[in-house]
Amino acid sequence: MLCDDEDEEKSVGALPKKRQTNSRQGFRRQHHKIKIPQLKICPQCKQARLSHHACPNCGTYRGRQVIPVRERRAATE
Numbered sequence: 340m341l342c343d344d345e346d347e348e349k350s351v352g353a354l355p356k357k358r359q360t361n362s363r364q365g366f367r368r369q370h371h372k373i374k375i376p377q378l379k380i381c382p383q384c385k386q387a388r389l390s391h392h393a394c395p396n397c398g399t400y401r402g403r404q405v406i407p408v409r410e411r412r413a414a415t416e
């Protein structure tokens with residue numbers, strides 16, 4: 340019987356000894372907030388783009404064409 344009890348204790352695993360307060364919960368979650376994306380102006384087309392990313396409008400990165408530009412269907416039609 341003793342052996343059975345030990346097995347049960349092992350199967351439970353680690354459990355917190357005390358409940359965390361609402362304040363501590365808030366401290367942990369203080370980094371969960373959303374950040375505003377760091378937008379930079381594209382030197383080619385002067386539109387907003389994410390820094391360290393290729394421009395979604397003209398497809399260039401550091402003055403080099405990295406994504407082939409496709410024509411906008413909405414503009415042509």
Ligand SMILES: [Zn+2]
Nearest residue numbers: 381384394397
């Ligand atoms: Zn651009």
